[in-house]
Amino acid sequence: MNSYIKPGDNPLLTEERKKCQFSTDILAAFYHENAQKIKRRHEIYQYYLENKELHDPEPTEFMDRYHRLENAERKVSLLKKHVKKAGSPLGLHYTMMIPTILNNADDEQKAEWLPKAQNLEFIGTYAQTELGHGTNLRFLETTATYDPKTQEFILNSPTTSAAKWWPGNLGKSSNRIIVVARLISNGKDYGPHSFFVPIRDPITHKSLPGVTVGDIGPKFGIPTVDNGFLLLNNVRIPRRNMFMKNAKLNPDGTYISPKHAKLAYGTMVYVRAVMIRTMSHMLGLASTISIRYSAIRKQGEIEAGKGEVKVLEYQTQQYRLLPQVARAWAFEFAGRYTRKLYAQFLGGDVDVLPALHGVSSGLKAVVTHQTAQGIEQCRMACGGHGYSEASGLPQLFATAVAGCTYEGENMVMLLQSARQLVKIASDVRKNQKPTKQNPVTDYLYKTSAATKCKIDQTTDPDPSSVIEAFEHVARRLTFAAFDKLEQLKQRGISAENAWVQCGVDLRRAATAHTRTFIARQFSNGILEMRDLPVQAVLKDLLQLYLFYEVLECDGDLLYDGYVIGQQIEYSKNNVYEALRRLRPNAVSIVDSFDFNDRELNSVLGRRDGNVYENMLEWAKSSPLNKHDVMPFHHKYLGKMMEDARQQSKL
Numbered sequence: 001m002n003s004y005i006k007p008g009d010n011p012l013l014t015e016e017r018k019k020c021q022f023s024t025d026i027l028a029a030f031y032h033e034n035a036q037k038i039k040r041r042h043e044i045y046q047y048y049l050e051n052k053e054l055h056d057p058e059p060t061e062f063m064d065r066y067h068r069l070e071n072a073e074r075k076v077s078l079l080k081k082h083v084k085k086a087g088s089p090l091g092l093h094y095t096m097m098i099p100t101i102l103n104n105a106d107d108e109q110k111a112e113w114l115p116k117a118q119n120l121e122f123i124g125t126y127a128q129t130e131l132g133h134g135t136n137l138r139f140l141e142t143t144a145t146y147d148p149k150t151q152e153f154i155l156n157s158p159t160t161s162a163a164k165w166w167p168g169n170l171g172k173s174s175n176r177i178i179v180v181a182r183l184i185s186n187g188k189d190y191g192p193h194s195f196f197v198p199i200r201d202p203i204t205h206k207s208l209p210g211v212t213v214g215d216i217g218p219k220f221g222i223p224t225v226d227n228g229f230l231l232l233n234n235v236r237i238p239r240r241n242m243f244m245k246n247a248k249l250n251p252d253g254t255y256i257s258p259k260h261a262k263l264a265y266g267t268m269v270y271v272r273a274v275m276i277r278t279m280s281h282m283l284g285l286a287s288t289i290s291i292r293y294s295a296i297r298k299q300g301e302i303e304a305g306k307g308e309v310k311v312l313e314y315q316t317q318q319y320r321l322l323p324q325v326a327r328a329w330a331f332e333f334a335g336r337y338t339r340k341l342y343a344q345f346l347g348g349d350v351d352v353l354p355a356l357h358g359v360s361s362g363l364k365a366v367v368t369h370q371t372a373q374g375i376e377q378c379r380m381a382c383g384g385h386g387y388s389e390a391s392g393l394p395q396l397f398a399t400a401v402a403g404c405t406y407e408g409e410n411m412v413m414l415l416q417s418a419r420q421l422v423k424i425a426s427d428v429r430k431n432q433k434p435t436k437q438n439p440v441t442d443y444l445y446k447t448s449a450a451t452k453c454k455i456d457q458t459t460d461p462d463p464s465s466v467i468e469a470f471e472h473v474a475r476r477l478t479f480a481a482f483d484k485l486e487q488l489k490q491r492g493i494s495a496e497n498a499w500v501q502c503g504v505d506l507r508r509a510a511t512a513h514t515r516t517f518i519a520r521q522f523s524n525g526i527l528e529m530r531d532l533p534v535q536a537v538l539k540d541l542l543q544l545y546l547f548y549e550v551l552e553c554d555g556d557l558l559y560d561g562y563v564i565g566q567q568i569e570y571s572k573n574n575v576y577e578a579l580r581r582l583r584p585n586a587v588s589i590v591d592s593f594d595f596n597d598r599e600l601n602s603v604l605g606r607r608d609g610n611v612y613e614n615m616l617e618w619a620k621s622s623p624l625n626k627h628d629v630m631p632f633h634h635k636y637l638g639k640m641m642e643d644a645r646q647q648s649k650l
């Protein structure tokens, strides 16, 4: 039943895989959406194994940033020869440059730029954030002033704080970029718009006249991405280099407004919608590493004399790790919803944008935060070796946690989600019905069921009772925040200040709303699985997810007596029961994420489980170990100890 067993594997991992009670191939295909994608993943990995030039010359953890970037550019240039999508020096090209062309370019611009972008004839990024502003786009300072005489825009960074700052791959890799700048025409400021701006010579790659560009320096993580800065001084571009699918500017400088004020923000909504899957994968990577390692790591006896046990036998270890597996699945199902909604928007349904913005804002915030928390929990559960770069977990955490900031800082995104909730609360208070069906928010128009929550002690709990409980909490918190806003305004406080004074309550309502959305997508998502053994595993993961989340918000549930303490006790027991049922399949469940050793980049998470010998090999490859005695030893510590010995003889 388990295609992951191979000769030479760590027997402790093999014995786990032999306990597998379901088809890992079916579960893997369900996670990656279909068997064809699994087949393609395996083909790419096999290709990688066979092409040594694609391999790192040494573990990248031992490289400085200069050599990491050089190595990444080398591999990316090779990937062009081998496969279409490429790694970090092109990360922003694929996640933002191409989506912006698809989303914001008119047909003529698309015809000119898209084929070149897809063929990697240039490398781009999305330069919106400035040294002085990242969240508040209305106050971006970079200007694009239209010159009707030459039919050009003149781009400038009027102040130091106007410097573009943070865009990935801006520092050294990109040569044609998207610059978000204030469109100024005929003396009028129309606010931020997107422009296609060459910043480096296509042949020499030297920065062009008027362009000052560079790398912003080391960061918390993501070392192979050259996040950069950019200052523009009277850089001229043709009028047609303004993205003109939505807003337009005629040759005489007259401006034509877009159908929807926020269409220009479509790229951000796209990335927020698609990065949910990236986060699910990151949490799946961390779960794979930590659960495989916990299945071969023996530490401590439970019963004296009976020998050390795998740390995965400890209930606490299962409680730390298995909920991360459940959340990875939950996020994958939630992400499928936002990707479908984005596809609807890209297909021309502009009306879906407010709903898409509302759900993707909250989802991006909750998922990135819980992914980062989950990876850190996986790292800590691996003891000292989790703290080693050999585990792959520190870098994975540093990459994932950036998601709490980029694409809209999480607190700001939750408050964006809250805007939608407050508008609905206002409609409900005025007895207005929803203008159109929205499965994400319709529950807010309902009142909580008269009967109390139906969470009880059963071996087959009903997900709907938990989802109704989450809806109850989200409704209560939404209307509590709304009523507080109204009270403040009735006391003469401005709407804007009332909003600020309710910020924490609004954030809590948005978080509860997003939890409800994720739970509903997970519960609906597993209904498609027809294979009974795999369905049983998914139901156990759903049960774990739902009751783990109940424990995470137990105070909100107990607050108004919607549940009683006994039901929280039931929920705890349902979590423990789910852990017990999942334990025998734990290794095979993470095997089914189907992450290969290149993606895992982890000695602890290797498919074969041969950790200790490979930890020693990894450590030996450290450049420090090229020397038995460091060349500078006697100059410093050696001399210090010699002086100390001489001193003690006096």
Ligand SMILES: CC/C=C\C/C=C\C/C=C\C/C=C\C=C\C(=O)SCCNC(=O)CCNC(=O)[C@H](O)C(C)(C)COP(=O)(O)OP(=O)(O)OC[C@H]1O[C@@H](n2cnc3c(N)ncnc32)[C@H](O)[C@@H]1OP(=O)(O)O
Pocket: 091, 092, 095, 096, 126, 128, 129, 134, 135, 136, 137, 138, 168, 222, 225, 262, 265, 266, 268, 269, 271, 275, 278, 353, 354, 357, 399, 402, 405, 406, 407, 408, 409, 412, 416, 419, 420
């Ligand atoms: C992809 C990752 C893959 C792998 C990971 C590994 C490595 C990756 C490395 C790096 C990451 C990659 C890229 C990162 C890129 C970036 O970070 S790009 C920059 C992102 N910046 C932002 O997101 C800025 C956040 N700020 C904003 O969005 C806005 O300024 C605002 C906070 C929403 C406020 O804007 P504004 O003041 O104009 O709006 P409000 O007054 O708050 O609301 C007015 C109405 O507009 C509606 N609105 C706002 N935004 C949108 C939107 N995007 N779409 C639709 N509608 C929007 C809002 O709801 C209001 O409507 P109303 O409520 O009806 O009035």
Ligand SMILES: Cc1cc2nc3c(=O)[nH]c(=O)nc-3n(C[C@H](O)[C@H](O)[C@H](O)COP(=O)(O)OP(=O)(O)OC[C@H]3O[C@@H](n4cnc5c(N)ncnc54)[C@H](O)[C@@H]3O)c2cc1C
Pocket: 092, 125, 126, 127, 128, 129, 132, 133, 134, 135, 136, 165, 166, 167, 168, 222, 227, 402, 405, 406, 407, 408, 409, 411, 412, 415
């Ligand atoms: C790894 C990484 C990659 C990035 N890549 C790109 C890229 O490719 N292109 C790009 O354009 N940008 C990029 N960014 C920039 C990123 O989008 C911004 O950092 C982000 O939008 C937050 O803006 P800021 O950093 O200016 O924080 P600020 O906007 O200054 O916010 C600072 C803090 O103030 C609080 N705050 C701000 N506004 C509000 C509000 N209205 N209500 C309540 N609290 C508020 C929040 O707590 C927030 O964390 C990247 C950032 C990182 C870390």
